[in-house]
Amino acid sequence: MTGLIxxxxxxxxxxxxxxxxxxxxxxxGAFREEEDIYSLQLGLVSLNGRFVKVIPLTGKYFPKEGDIxxxxxxxxxxxxxxxxxxxxYSAILNMRETPEFIDKGADLSHYxxxxxxxxxxxxxxxxxxxxxxxxxxxxxxxINGGKIIDITPSKVPRVIGKQGSMINMIKEGTGCNIxxxxxxxxxxxxxxxxxxxxxxxxxxxxxxxSHTQGLTDTIKKMLEGN
Amino acid sequence: xxxNKRLDGRKFDEVRKMHAKVGIIKRADGSAMFQIGDTIALAxxxxxxxxxxxxxxxxxxxxxRCNYDMASFSVTERKKPGPxxxxxxxxxxxxxxxxxxxxxxxxxxxxxxxxxxxxQANAGTRCAGISAAAMALAHxxxxxxxxxxxxxxxxxxxKIVIDLDKEEEDFEEGATDIPVAMTPNSGKITLLQMxxxxxxxxxxxxxxxxxxxxxxxxxxxxxxxxEKFKVQ
Numbered sequence: 001m002t003g004l005i006x007x008x009x010x011x012x013x014x015x016x017x018x019x020x021x022x023x024x025x026x027x028x029g030a031f032r033e034e035e036d037i038y039s040l041q042l043g044l045v046s047l048n049g050r051f052v053k054v055i056p057l058t059g060k061y062f063p064k065e066g067d068i069x070x071x072x073x074x075x076x077x078x079x080x081x082x083x084x085x086x087x088x089y090s091a092i093l094n095m096r097e098t099p100e101f102i103d104k105g106a107d108l109s110h111y112x113x114x115x116x117x118x119x120x121x122x123x124x125x126x127x128x129x130x131x132x133x134x135x136x137x138x139x140x141x142x143i144n145g146g147k148i149i150d151i152t153p154s155k156v157p158r159v160i161g162k163q164g165s166m167i168n169m170i171k172e173g174t175g176c177n178i179x180x181x182x183x184x185x186x187x188x189x190x191x192x193x194x195x196x197x198x199x200x201x202x203x204x205x206x207x208x209x210s211h212t213q214g215l216t217d218t219i220k221k222m223l224e225g226n
Numbered sequence: 227x228x229x230n231k232r233l234d235g236r237k238f239d240e241v242r243k244m245h246a247k248v249g250i251i252k253r254a255d256g257s258a259m260f261q262i263g264d265t266i267a268l269a270x271x272x273x274x275x276x277x278x279x280x281x282x283x284x285x286x287x288x289x290x291r292c293n294y295d296m297a298s299f300s301v302t303e304r305k306k307p308g309p310x311x312x313x314x315x316x317x318x319x320x321x322x323x324x325x326x327x328x329x330x331x332x333x334x335x336x337x338x339x340x341x342x343x344x345x346q347a348n349a350g351t352r353c354a355g356i357s358a359a360a361m362a363l364a365h366x367x368x369x370x371x372x373x374x375x376x377x378x379x380x381x382x383x384x385k386i387v388i389d390l391d392k393e394e395e396d397f398e399e400g401a402t403d404i405p406v407a408m409t410p411n412s413g414k415i416t417l418l419q420m421x422x423x424x425x426x427x428x429x430x431x432x433x434x435x436x437x438x439x440x441x442x443x444x445x446x447x448x449x450x451x452x453e454k455f456k457v458q
Contacts, residue, residue: 089336
C-alpha cells in the first residue's frame, strides 16, 4: 500500500507510520526508513505539497533569527548578560545591543539585574546553541509588573492569530496589555487583577484547544461572556 | 509439583491490568504514569537543558541521564531512601534502553533528565519505569524514532509465563525473570536481562510472548498520549 496512511491534522506519536512509498518526502518532525515515512515527535500531521511534516504539540523552544522573545536575566557578566529564554541554551545579550549607551567598565547590574524580565529580538542563531539577542528596536524593553504565563512554543501562532487577529481580540476584550514572545512566554498586564485572570484563562484555553476548528468563535463567546 | 495454575488465577500469557496517564507532573517538561497490576511507576522528563558541571557536556551530542528510584513506602518492608546498588544498575540499563531511540545529535552540550519513581512495587518495576519514561519523553516533545515498551517474561516452575508478580518471582522451585524492552514498530530489543535459568528454545518462546505484549503496551501508551490532547 502506498500513499498517506494517516490524514492531515491527526495526532501522531513517535514511530507512527504516516505515509508509505516514495511519493512523499519527510519534512520537519518526520523521517524516512526504507520506503515509509514515520513520525519523530508527538504532534499533528501536516501536508505541504509532497512534504509530510509533524507540527509538535509540546516541546522546547527552538530560537530563530528575528523572533521576539521574553527572557529573564540569569547572569550578569563583563560586557554582556545571559538571558534565559526557555530554550535548551542561554542567550547572550551584549552591552552594545541595549538602547542605552553604557560606558566601558560600568556596573551592568545597574541596567538589567538578575531576574529582570526583558523583551528582546533574536539576532543570530548558530546551530541552535549560540543565541544572540538585541534590545535595539521598537517595543524591545525591560518589563515591569503584570504576570508571565508559559504556553507551548508551537502554539504561539494560534494565540497571535492571522495578522494578530486573535491577540487583538483578547486585548480589546480584556483591556490588558499583552506581549506574546515566540518562545511561549506571554506577558499580561492589566489595570485590574480580574482582567489579567480573564486574559490568562482565554490564552490557556487557546493553548489547550489550539488544534481544533472554530476556535475564534469559542474565544469570542468566552470574551463576551461576562 | 509442577506449576499448573498461576497464583493469582491469570492465564500463562495474560498480563495484569494496565493503565497509563500522561501529564501528571505540572512543572516537568514531560511526565507520565504507568501502572501494571500493583506496580506503579511515575516518570518525569526535564530538558533538553544545559548540563552542569561543564566537563560532563558532550559537544557532539546530548546526554541522556536516567534516575530510577523506589519510594521508601513502595515495598512491604520500608526501603531505606537513597541510591542503592540495584537502583544504580537499573538507572543505567534504563538509560541504554531509551538512548537508542532518541535523536540526541540535535542537542549538543545539553542533558535530558529522566526521573523514574516507583510508588508501589509488585515486580516488573524496571519495565513499568521504561514504559512510563518513553511516554514522558514523547510528552516532552523530544524527537524519537520509536516508542519503547517493556515487559517481564520468565519461567515459573516449568511454565513460560508473562508479567511475573512478586509471588511468582519468589516461587520456591525456582523462577526465571527476564525483563525485555522493545521498540514496538521496528521490533528491536533495547533491554534484555535475565535472572535464573532458561533453555534457548524457551527463551525464544518467551521473547515471542513479550513481543505480543509490547504491542499491547504500545497501544496503551498511544491512547494515553492522544488522550492528553483530545478536546471534548
